[in-house]
Each structure stands twice: as structure tokens, then as C-alpha cells.
Amino acid sequence: MNSIFQADYTIVENKLLCPVCFAKTDIGTILRCSTVSWPYQHWIYFQCPECGGNSHVEVHNQQIGTGLLDGAPGPCFFYCSQMQEPDFWVEEHSTMLVCTYKENRYIFHAKT
Numbered sequence: 742m743n744s745i746f747q748a749d750y751t752i753v754e755n756k757l758l759c760p761v762c763f764a765k766t767d768i769g770t771i772l773r774c775s776t777v778s779w780p781y782q783h784w785i786y787f788q789c790p791e792c793g794g795n796s797h798v799e800v801h802n803q804q805i806g807t808g809l810l811d812g813a814p815g816p817c818f819f820y821c822s823q824m825q826e827p828d829f830w831v832e833e834h835s836t837m838l839v840c841t842y843k844e845n846r847y848i849f850h851a852k853t
């Protein structure tokens with residue numbers, strides 16, 4: 742199995758994959774299957790409906806990327822896949838991230 746931590750891993754562009762099982766996913770699925778957030782890092786916590794694996798998704802205005810955290814002492818985000826999306830917006834608050842996608846709003850409370 743391919744691993745995104747391998748030095749020769751190439752980030753997949755213009756589509757979104759689960760970084761655990763590499764199943765194809767999409768923004769709507771990620772937003773429905775994510776729970777908590779880390780607002781300052783712009784991460785949400787995603788549970789893949791295909792494999793049940795947990796991973797992180799980095800969300801910015803008009804841009805979303807799947808990946809995994811690794812490294813110490815501070816975790817570093819390794820991208821698996823990323824895509825641009827003109828209808829995707831992120832509001833950062835100290836206690837939550839609010840993502841808006843195609844007029845649906847998704848609220849992810851900060852992990853405490």
C-alpha cells in the first residue's frame with residue numbers, strides 16, 4: 742500500500758482521497774463525516790465512511806486538503822490530496838470553524 746509519508750509520494754490534485762484507504766471522497770462527504778476542529782490550524786477531524794479511519798482535513802477559503810499528522814514535538818500536516826472549490830468558505834472563530842459549501846453551513850466545535 743502506498744503511504745503518504747513516503748518521500749516520493751506525490752500529492753493528488755483536483756480530487757480528494759481518504760489518506761488511510763485512498764478511497765475517493767468529496768467535500769460534501771467530508772463535511773458530513775467530520776466532527777471537531779482545531780480552529781487555529783484550520784483542521785477538522787474526518788472519519789472515512791469507507792474504512793472508518795480517522796484523518797485530518799485542512800480547510801481554507803476555496804481550498805480543501807486531506808492528510809495525516811505526523812512528527813514531534815509539534816505535529817506536521819502531510820497532504821494526501823487537495824483541490825480548489827470556488828463555493829467553499831471557512832470562518833475561523835476561537836471556539837469553532839464554520840464551513841459553508843453550496844449554501845450549507847457546517848459547524849465544527851474546537852477540540853478541547
Ligand SMILES: [Zn+2]
Pocket residue numbers: 759760761762763764789790791792793794
Ligand atoms: Zn478511508
